[in-house]
């Protein structure tokens with residue numbers, strides 16, 4: 110089989126990235142847009158991570174009734190790859206992805222619980238990050254990345270994951286920046302001005318934070334741009350300008366100015382109030398985050414009188430939920446600004462039984478264990494990379510009776526659950542929690558209990 114060949118492929122599985130997988134002539138084919146049960150005619154286009162990539166040209170049989178994607182950017186945008194799949198099927202495929210990843214690592218699971226659907230499958234995001242770029246014709250672009258291309262952006266007219274106000278902000282910034290002749294930052298030449306636009310809107314309070322990331326400042330044209338946008342969209346609660354002169358394409362920077370408002374917004378989650386600053390992590394689907402935290406607390410059982418550890422705590426959103434019934438909660442988080450927010454959040458919500466430490470989990474946890482600290486429950490919510498080996502080792506030595514694991518990556522979750530099993534934990538329950546409808550991304554909640562040490 111070679112590039113350009115047309116093959117008939119029966120899609121039998123799904124890759125962890127949510128693409129169809131088929132076996133043809135003993136080779137594994139990645140078939141984007143196809144799902145298990147589909148039979149497609151597909152053209153071999155090349156290789157992807159050692160496997161052949163074949164694009165479907167015709168669906169001979171469809172396992173699922175596709176629906177019309179509501180978004181005009183569907184197919185081109187790297188974001189919502191599953192918009193044409195009915196929501197019930199998306200949930201079913203996520204359950205399969207999680208179970209498949211855990212089975213691959215031979216993780217023994219007491220019970221798989223059905224995926225928890227998101228309260229709203231569209232317009233659920235409270236944060237979107239947009240990139241500036243220049244079109245081949247030379248015009249300014251502001252939008253999201255073309256699927257599979259880190260270096261290509263398309264103009265977003267309307268995104269179905271963010272609020273109508275966020276869409277208005279994007280349109281206004283693009284129009285005024287073009288009228289002022291402000292150039293986009295160029296990834297190759299490192300010339301130009303505009304880099305990123307981050308829009309965060311709290312779902313419960315409606316407060317909106319806009320963060321514009323530029324390559325040079327002071328600059329009167331940037332000031333004129335901000336003034337024009339604020340005049341057109343007065344609902345923006347706070348506007349922050351970030352200077353990022355470095356080459357790395359990340360929406361952070363070396364200096365920041367608050368141009369309007371307090372520089373942060375407030376969100377309500379589970380009846381608690383949270384400050385969100387530009388650099389702080391906050392779950393991007395806040396309505397579903399309420400369900401995630403409620404389920405995580407439930408998995409921890411009756412926390413009365415208990416000492417709880419919350420590793421990777423961000424701005425303390427889970428910690429505060431736990432602190433309402435626990436004796437004490439210790440949160441550990443690497444971003445100092447988030448730790449500051451977490452302390453303020455605890456104080457604003459009148460929860461005096463929370464403490465927060467700034468540092469990496471891999472440094473702080475072994476230190477706590479050496480000091481002889483004991484915890485009745487440990488909650489972990491690491492980034493996609495999963496738990497650091499030092500965190501795993503320290504958890505083995507701490508021997509908390511129960512661990513609750515929140516994961517945004519089933520692959521590293523599978524590795525870590527395997528590691529925790531060898532430390533004497535049993536995986537009692539696993540439940541996907543759909544934080545990211547229309548995408549293959551999957552959040553998972555796992556409850557673990559420490560088994561009695563084997564006799565002898």
Ligand SMILES: C[S@@+](CC[C@H](N)C(=O)[O-])C[C@H]1O[C@@H](n2cnc3c(N)ncnc32)[C@H](O)[C@@H]1O
Nearest residue numbers: 390421422423426442443444469470490491492
């Ligand atoms: C998935 S978020 C979870 C935050 C929080 N539990 C929540 O629900 O909002 C992961 C958090 O881990 C933090 N983090 C990343 N690497 C870390 C490390 N090595 N040690 C401690 N925290 C880390 C990130 O800054 C982020 O706030």
